[in-house]
Amino acid sequence: MADQVQFELVAPESLLVSDAFDMIVVPGAEGDFGVLPRHAPMISTVRTGVISIYENNAVSKRVFVSGGFAEVTPERCTVLADEAVLLDDADWSAIEDRVRAAEEAVNDAKEGDRAAAEAELKIARALLAAFDRAA
Numbered sequence: 257m258a259d260q261v262q263f264e265l266v267a268p269e270s271l272l273v274s275d276a277f278d279m280i281v282v283p284g285a286e287g288d289f290g291v292l293p294r295h296a297p298m299i300s301t302v303r304t305g306v307i308s309i310y311e312n313n314a315v316s317k318r319v320f321v322s323g324g325f326a327e328v329t330p331e332r333c334t335v336l337a338d339e340a341v342l343l344d345d346a347d348w349s350a351i352e353d354r355v356r357a358a359e360e361a362v363n364d365a366k367e368g369d370r371a372a373a374e375a376e377l378k379i380a381r382a383l384l385a386a387f388d389r390a391a
Contacts, residue, residue: 261293262332263309265319267340272319279310280333282326291333298328302335304382306343306389318343320386322379339379346387355380 260276280291283305302324309317324337358377365373 259293261291261295263291264332264334265307265321265337265340266335267337272340272342273309273317277309277311277316278313281308281310282333282335283307283321284326291328294330295328295333297330298326300326300328302326302337304379306386307335318386320346320383322382341383343387346383348387351380351384351387355384 260278261280262276263273263280264271265273278292281288282291282300283303285301285303288305289300302321304322305320307319307321308315309319320341320343321335321337322339324335326333326335328334355377358373358380361373362370362377
């Protein structure tokens with residue numbers, strides 16, 4: 257455990273990950289950052305991207321996040337995600353359906369609703385791209 261860092265990933269619906277790992281790489285607002293045991297304390301916003309979880313010097317899990325916040329201490333990394341999808345459990349057709357629905361929402365959006373529809377489309381396309389790279 258001394259050579260690992262405790263990682264917790266919390267999404268609005270549930271606690272998705274809670275275990276010790278070798279390293280966590282988080283898509284921070286100013287670039288990706290790796291968290292190892294004894295990391296300096298920090299807080300960062302999380303941008304849309306993929307969290308990579310390392311075990312035995314290799315990526316063991318990849319999790320898409322649409323944003324959120326990360327808190328790092330010397331023993332722990334906690335990410336509070338706006339949305340999180342374990343890429344190993346993701347369904348390609350459901351993601352494609354989400355992209356199509358978001359495209360339709362953008363096309364049908366009135367001026368006041370357009371920004372929210374475009375933001376959802378951007379997230380859906382990023383999830384599709386992340387799933388594609390994970391496959």
